[in-house]
Amino acid sequence: MLPPGSTIGILGGGQLGRMSALAAAALGYRCHVFGPEADSPGMQVAAARTVADYTDAAALARFAAAVDVVTFEFENVPAATLDALAPLVPCRPGVAALRIGQDRIAEKTFLEAAGIPVGPWRAVQTRAELDAAVAALGLPAVLKTTRMGYDGRGQAVLRSPGDAEAAFARLSPHPLILEAFIPFEREVSAIAARGLDGTVVTFDLAENRHADHILDLTIAPAQVPDAVAVQGRAHVAALATALDLVGILALEMFLLPDGRLLANEMAPRPHNSGHWTMDACQHGQFELHVRAVAGLPLPQPGRHADSIMKNLVGPDSYAAWPRLAACGDVALHVYGKTDARPGRKLGHATRILPSGSLAQHRDPALLSPL
Numbered sequence: 251m252l253p254p255g256s257t258i259g260i261l262g263g264g265q266l267g268r269m270s271a272l273a274a275a276a277l278g279y280r281c282h283v284f285g286p287e288a289d290s291p292g293m294q295v296a297a298a299r300t301v302a303d304y305t306d307a308a309a310l311a312r313f314a315a316a317v318d319v320v321t322f323e324f325e326n327v328p329a330a331t332l333d334a335l336a337p338l339v340p341c342r343p344g345v346a347a348l349r350i351g352q353d354r355i356a357e358k359t360f361l362e363a364a365g366i367p368v369g370p371w372r373a374v375q376t377r378a379e380l381d382a383a384v385a386a387l388g389l390p391a392v393l394k395t396t397r398m399g400y401d402g403r404g405q406a407v408l409r410s411p412g413d414a415e416a417a418f419a420r421l422s423p424h425p426l427i428l429e430a431f432i433p434f435e436r437e438v439s440a441i442a443a444r445g446l447d448g449t450v451v452t453f454d455l456a457e458n459r460h461a462d463h464i465l466d467l468t469i470a471p472a473q474v475p476d477a478v479a480v481q482g483r484a485h486v487a488a489l490a491t492a493l494d495l496v497g498i499l500a501l502e503m504f505l506l507p508d509g510r511l512l513a514n515e516m517a518p519r520p521h522n523s524g525h526w527t528m529d530a531c532q533h534g535q536f537e538l539h540v541r542a543v544a545g546l547p548l549p550q551p552g553r554h555a556d557s558i559m560k561n562l563v564g565p566d567s568y569a570a571w572p573r574l575a576a577c578g579d580v581a582l583h584v585y586g587k588t589d590a591r592p593g594r595k596l597g598h599a600t601r602i603l604p605s606g607s608l609a610q611h612r613d614p615a616l617l618s619p620l
Contacts, residue, residue, distance in 0.1 A: 252318055252544040254278030259317030259339070260292060261285065261304070261331065265585040265595065266520045267292030267323035269528070273536035279544060284313050291585045292323065304331045314338035321497060321543045323519055325351040326398060342446075342496040342543045347518040350493065354396045354427045354515075361513050364492040366485050369504070369512045370430040380418050383428040384411065390431040393417045403463075407431075432512060434504035438472050439523040440486035441500045443538035445548045450490055451538065452483040453531065453551050458502070458523050461563075464593065468559040470526045473608060474505065481511055489516060498539040500524060522561070522595070529581040529600045530557035556608040562597040565590040574599045 252258075258274050260267045263285035271281035271292055280297035287293070288301045298316065302309035304327055313335075314320070320341045322332075325348055332345040350356045361368050372383035374393070384391060389411070395404035406417035408428075418426070437460075441453045457472035458465055472479065486501040493499070500521030502514040524535035532552030533541075541548055562568045568590055574582050584597040 251546050252279070255280070256318040256544065257282050257298070257316065258540065258543060259284060259313060259320040260296075260323055261320065261327045262323035263287055263290030263292035263296075264323055265291045265587075268295055268585060269525075269536045269583070270321070270323060270520060270539060271295050273534070274540045274544075277537070277540055277544070277546070279540065282313065282317050284309075289588065291587060294586050304328050307334060310334050311338065319543055321519075321539070322348065325517060325519060343493070343499075343518050344496075347493045347495050347499075351516060351518045352397055354394060355425065357516060358427070360492070361489070361516070364489055366489060366501075366513045367510065369432045369514075372428045374418075374426040374428050375424055377415075377418055380414055380426075380428065384408065384414060387428060387430040392429045392431060393421060394427050394429065395421050395423070396425055396427050397423075432504045432506070432514075434512075435507050436472075436474075436505050437502060437514070438474065438478075438482055438505055438511070439468075439500055439502045439521065440482040441498060441521060441524045441527070441535055442483075442486040442490045443498050443535070443542050443548050444490040444495050445542045446496055446545045448491070449548050450487045451548050451550055452487050453524065453527055453535065454553055455479045455482040456523055456526065462593070464563055464595070465522050465561055466563075467561075468523045468526050469608065470530060470557050470559070471553070471608070475509065478505060478509055478511065485511065485513065493518065497542045498524070498535050522598075525583070525598050526557040526559040526600050527551060527553075528583070529602055530555040553605075555605055556603040557600050558603070558608075559598055559600045561595055562599060563595055564592040568596040571597065571599075577601075579603070 257280045259282045263283045268291035274281050282298040283292040283296040284300045293299050300313050329349050332341050350360050374380045390409045393406050437458045438455050444450045454471040456468050456470040459467040490499045498520050500517040503511045520535050527534035574580050581600045
């Protein structure tokens with residue numbers, strides 16, 4: 251176990267790095283954030299900062315010498331960065347989880363090998379392969395880049411054969427992946443933490459609702475049958491073990507009308523759909539991530555309340571923060587971003603509700619903080 255006063259290095263200075271650093275400080279650790287933007291949210295709260303490109307070998311060597319362990323806050327850090335750091339300092343989770351989380355084809359292949367069901371999909375390298383994939387999977391379907399896509403970016407919905415040409419030309423680089431459209435009942439996510447000793451703990455299943463392809467609400471716990479909740483937690487625990495992951499892992503899934511769960515995407519780091527855990531659990535996702543990375547024991551999360559998390563996206567949503575700050579049952583988290591442009595996540599608010607109260611409402615979205 252790293253003793254208090256040790257330094258955790260974080261690759262990436264976004265809001266996930268910021269909240270990880272704040273959780274680390276509560277446990278007595280310092281954080282050193284490495285990233286290309288000097289005034290990023292994580293940099294604002296770090297004990298030390300390195301502003302450099304992820305490919306800067308000299309800066310990475312200095313960073314490694316200044317920290318006791320390295321983690322990352324998003325999976326688009328180049329894998330070569332961890333390759334350079336791994337011989338110098340422990341990196342948790344390792345480069346294998348990062349590489350799998352960066353590539354949708356590798357991700358789908360790994361999920362299937364781990365025994366976790368996914369929807370039908372095809373890799374698409376050429377225009378002819380796209381036609382063959384459409385013939386095999388049918389329409390509608392979703393064509394996606396294999397790398398770097400998030401919040402609806404890097405994808406196109408194909409509703410008719412005529413959509414294929416423009417979508418293939420627009421999305422790059424190739425290869426792409428075509429995924430069959432899943433007529434799901436709702437989207438849910440499960441989050442697990444896995445420690446150095448292999449201990450795995452999981453959070454309650456949560457339901458996610460989107461607006462303009464960006465997560466809008468997370469409702470926790472998800473109002474689903476017990477068997478579905480158990481199945482979702484088992485899937486994310488199995489995946490964390492299969493990855494040999496040390497840290498936090500999120501798994502997004504589609505709930506089908508027949509009660510089956512199909513995995514959609516994984517993220518080997520703290521996740522937007524886990525922000526509710528900061529205020530509705532005794533031990534939230536960021537604390538458990540820090541604990542795992544530092545080699546501390548992992549307690550059970552200990553959810554003590556129901557909750558609804560609302561993302562504050564863009565200037566219109568962000569304008570509500572003074573009113574939210576006045577609500578006694580709302581926990582407000584503002585990320586310190588100076589550019590409040592449309593579509594940008596600027597903070598989140600979590601309404602804390604008595605445990606069991608969500609089951610009394612037919613539509614929990616009516617309890618949204620906004």
